[in-house]
Amino acid sequence: TQLLEQSPQFLSIQEGENLTVYCNSSSVFSSLQWYRQEPGEGPVLLVTVVTGGEVKKLKRLTFQFGDARKDSSLHITAAQPGDTGLYLCAGANYGQNFVFGPGTRLSVLP
């Protein structure tokens, strides 16, 4: 069974601070996705990374896929209250579905 771990589980920071969230596995994935979920809603896709070592930027968010395609990180620069939410990583196996990590719950205080 493929498993994804995320750290930290919870993170509370002040507006303007930087943070990094990690997603780790012992398994190799064909691609990895990051989602953000807000209360009462379904997860919304932020990015997909496919190539080992790939770095993608989405405004203040930087995503990196590990060289071995087993891990990924999400870095947020100058966090804002609007970044508050549950961040989920999901690894795509070589079959037809995804494995999700347990999530990192981020709270950005004004």
Add this chain to the structure above:
Amino acid sequence: DAGITQSPRYKITETGRQVTLMCHQTWSHSYMFWYRQDLGHGLRLIYYSAAADITDKGEVPDGYVVSRSKTENFPLTLESATRSQTSVYFCASSEEGAKQPQHFGDGTRLSIL
């Protein structure tokens, strides 16, 4: 509007009862998925479907039944609900399984008393 719709949004029922959660998508995506979300476990795959009349078990299929007679609908049935099935259920769709991103509905919060 195009999208994925789940109904009901909230449901309370009793142990032993049968309950069906509905999921409808308007994109004509081939793949559809059912997940449950519980604290500490993230999203766990219950069942998925690659096309109409094709369904496969996910990580936690016991106690659930699915069907997919039409591409756009993917209902999830709890045949005899148990308290351990209290959860938030999410339906998702994608064009091509794990090769494309998933689009999620807003979830059904199910409480079993």
